[in-house]
Amino acid sequence: MKIVFSRTPKPKRFNFPTRYYDPRKEELERRKRMRENGQLTAEDRVRGSMKSSWRKEDAKPSGRKNMTTMFIYLAIAALLIYFIFFAKIF
Template identity: 35%
Template sequence: MKVTFFKRGKPKQFNLKTRYYDPKKEEDELRKRRYERKKEEYQFNPDDMKNEMAYRWGMNRESNSSFNKRYTSLNRILLTALILAVVMAILYFAKTA
């Protein structure tokens, strides 16, 4: 007969439910929902509105990404030129004074 002071529990079982993600199918489903909303018999659903806003926000960010990259690089160049001009002006006026 074995005496134990601490009883160990069994390890947790690993239970993985596989999920398949098909981006084309999901995109078709979202497009279908958008079309359904345009019909007159559509019932308002807040989750659909949330998904639509997220979709449109993402599209807006994607379309502006190249513009933002160009704008950021231009700002970086201008800031570097400004700093360089200030440093050169300080060095020039420091020598003359």
């Protein structure tokens, strides 16, 4: 038989709705609202499209850079293997 003099309180429930933030979606919605209200001029539209296209170009991964670093690592590994197994240093 178990005798308990004081009860420990149960943990309180935590209910927090998750929120997601997408900056690209926010910018798109802001431009749509401005276009509907007539606040967006032709110059602003061109500027926004150029900015978004530049952003897309910057976001592309540089495959050439990754390949060169991979080849450098492979060359260093090959040299180390050659020196360990075939070099008559000792």
